[in-house]
Amino acid sequence: MKLILGNKNYSSWSLRGWLALKQSGLHFEEQTLDIGRNDWDQLKLNESELQPSNGKVPVLWDGENVIWDSLAIMEYLADKVGRDRFWPKDEAARGMARAMVAEMHSSYTPLRSECPMNIRRRVEKELSNASRSDIVRILTLWAEARARFGQGGPFLFGTFGAADIFYAPIVSRFITYGVSVPGFAEAYMQALWEHEWLETWIAAAKDEAWVIGRFEEGEE
Numbered sequence: 001m002k003l004i005l006g007n008k009n010y011s012s013w014s015l016r017g018w019l020a021l022k023q024s025g026l027h028f029e030e031q032t033l034d035i036g037r038n039d040w041d042q043l044k045l046n047e048s049e050l051q052p053s054n055g056k057v058p059v060l061w062d063g064e065n066v067i068w069d070s071l072a073i074m075e076y077l078a079d080k081v082g083r084d085r086f087w088p089k090d091e092a093a094r095g096m097a098r099a100m101v102a103e104m105h106s107s108y109t110p111l112r113s114e115c116p117m118n119i120r121r122r123v124e125k126e127l128s129n130a131s132r133s134d135i136v137r138i139l140t141l142w143a144e145a146r147a148r149f150g151q152g153g154p155f156l157f158g159t160f161g162a163a164d165i166f167y168a169p170i171v172s173r174f175i176t177y178g179v180s181v182p183g184f185a186e187a188y189m190q191a192l193w194e195h196e197w198l199e200t201w202i203a204a205a206k207d208e209a210w211v212i213g214r215f216e217e218g219e220e
Contacts, residue, residue: 001028003073004049006035006057009205010212012117012169016070017058019165022197023086024077033057036212071105074162086162093149097156097163100141104166108134115173116215119205124178135179138170142185154191164192 003021005014014032021028035057037043044055053059053068060067060076067076078086088094110130127135145156145163152158156167171189174181181189192198 001026002049002061003028003030004057004059004061005030005032007205007208007210007212008032008201009119009208009210010117010215011035011057012112012172013070014058015117015169015172015201016165017060017073018201019168019197020070020074020077020086020162021060023160023165024081025085026077026081028060034210036210071101071166074165078162086165088149088157088161090149093157096145096149097161100145100156100163101166103141104170108138108170110134111138111170111173115177117169117172118176118215119172119202121176121216122178123176127177135174138167139181139185142167142188143182146184146188154188156188160195168192168198 001021003017005011005018008014018030033047034040035044041055044050047055049061050057050059052066056068058068058070058073060073062076065076067073074086088097110128111134114127114131115125142156149157153160155161156163171192173179174189175193193202
């Protein structure tokens with residue numbers, strides 16, 4: 001299998017796709033593309049491996065099969081290796097985890113727009129009421145998941161799974177922009193940030209030479 005990614009410092013959806021593949025346990029190769037280069041709009045139209053996704057990343061090629069969109073990639077992998085590798089076994093926990101992942105996939109536009117993922121950056125930022133509302137909603141979901149289903153480990157549903165994969169870029173944003181969180185959320189964020197796969201991704205992001213200027217505006 002081959003996974004095509006965008007910049008590791010900035011591409012939140014690429015991070016989700018990559019974590020899903022790591023969680024699957026399946027062997028894959030990866031190709032990272034600089035989606036911030038000046039000629040990217042033209043390049044992606046000519047890149048045959050990006051054609052099925054209309055130039056968006058991540059894209060997973062598995063032989064002749066091609067899957068794009070990080071949620072679709074995760075579900076494809078779950079079908080291959082067993083859904084219990086990604087989702088909680090308990091029915092109530094699994095239902096909540098799926099709802100949380102779906103909400104992450106389709107919501108929080110103000111927060112994502114105001115606070116783009118930038119692993120290398122550390123800056124305090126005044127957030128809009130809409131973004132603060134997103135943060136409260138996320139922390140509420142984290143608190144419920146941890147309180148009801150988190151007894152088996154430090155992650156949202158105890159052991160590492162789909163919900164952690166999808167909220168990992170949110171953890172990155174909270175760290176980058178200095179979002180104040182309660183103690184339980186701080187402990188969860190630390191556990192996720194210190195996961196060996198996240199440490200690998202973070203190191204690669206820090207080593208990238210590519211810079212996307214619009215995500216660095218106002219940096220001191």
